[in-house]
Amino acid sequence: KMLCAAAVIAGLLAFFWRDTFNPDSIAGARVLLTGASTGIGEQMAYHYSRFGAEIVLTARRETVLQKVMEKCLQLGAEKVFYIPADMSSPQAPEEVVQFALKKLGGLDHLVLNHIGVTPFQMWDGDVNHTRWLMQVNFHSYVALASAALPILTESKGVLTVVSSLTGKISTPFTTSYSATKFALDGFFSSLRHELTMQKKDVCITFCVLGLIDTEAAMEKTRDKVYMSPSPAAEAALTIIKGAANREREIFYPWWLELICRLRDWFPSHRDVVIQSFYNHTST
Numbered sequence: 001k002m003l004c005a006a007a008v009i010a011g012l013l014a015f016f017w018r019d020t021f022n023p024d025s026i027a028g029a030r031v032l033l034t035g036a037s038t039g040i041g042e043q044m045a046y047h048y049s050r051f052g053a054e055i056v057l058t059a060r061r062e063t064v065l066q067k068v069m070e071k072c073l074q075l076g077a078e079k080v081f082y083i084p085a086d087m088s089s090p091q092a093p094e095e096v097v098q099f100a101l102k103k104l105g106g107l108d109h110l111v112l113n114h115i116g117v118t119p120f121q122m123w124d125g126d127v128n129h130t131r132w133l134m135q136v137n138f139h140s141y142v143a144l145a146s147a148a149l150p151i152l153t154e155s156k157g158v159l160t161v162v163s164s165l166t167g168k169i170s171t172p173f174t175t176s177y178s179a180t181k182f183a184l185d186g187f188f189s190s191l192r193h194e195l196t197m198q199k200k201d202v203c204i205t206f207c208v209l210g211l212i213d214t215e216a217a218m219e220k221t222r223d224k225v226y227m228s229p230s231p232a233a234e235a236a237l238t239i240i241k242g243a244a245n246r247e248r249e250i251f252y253p254w255w256l257e258l259i260c261r262l263r264d265w266f267p268s269h270r271d272v273v274i275q276s277f278y279n280h281t282s283t
């Protein structure tokens, strides 16, 4: 009986976690990817290329984008273009979307992934930094989505928003960053309602990531957190598969979903546990 029960549970788990991803759904897809020069964005560019997508890459540094573009072409991307843009500029989102539209003739995936550089430390009272980070991490996402929405509506496309566990459960040393990620959840979850109510077939895939081994994150969190990072290439692939499957949320690593579901059960115990993962003597 025990064996039977175990087999049924294993079968159910395998059914719910089966890989339903069809790589053909991305072949030839027209993708605009932000924050594409390094980290998870760079890895997403390479995966999209292997699947034969047509891509527009954007970030601030032109020389780095040029190198990523060359590798994308070697990996099999159908077409690759790049446009350097600083998302702290209010004009940048519209310019970038128009560039993508001109080069690709439409858009199937808009992947919002960039973030402004922010310190990983106790709050130091720098309100101007919070305001600036809100522009880069939140307002530019809204403006990019807004400019692309008519095109995505036409193509029944996908809007992917890359967020973080700290956009679902607040953690120390991330005050402004956490605020920008919570804001994204509020805005895009409300927008998802409205798209459904208007019967617009645009999917919003909201991505909740844990600590990932990108250079930027490793540099910032060194000696400050007691957590093992997960690989950026796998995070990138999980995001792409989730968006291609039109999932409303993806969690990477997978167990973050359980943590998010339990978030409000025992708040004070939860906070004690969270704080135990952070070393505040080094800040």
Ligand code: NDP
Pocket (backbone or CB within 6 Å): 034, 035, 036, 037, 038, 039, 040, 041, 058, 059, 060, 061, 064, 085, 086, 087, 088, 112, 113, 114, 115, 116, 117, 136, 162, 163, 164, 165, 209, 210, 211, 212, 213, 214, 215, 216, 217
């Ligand atoms: P990186 O710092 O490696 O990459 C950030 C990207 O954004 C780069 O391409 C950078 O390129 C670009 N960028 C920085 N500033 C600007 C700007 N002002 N305007 C336009 N582009 C800019 O980040 P990660 O790969 O680590 O993170 C990617 C996403 O994953 C983010 O949304 C992050 O919040 C999320 N995430 C990451 C985690 C991690 O542990 N790494 C954990 C949880 C979530 P350039 O400098 O050339 O402009």
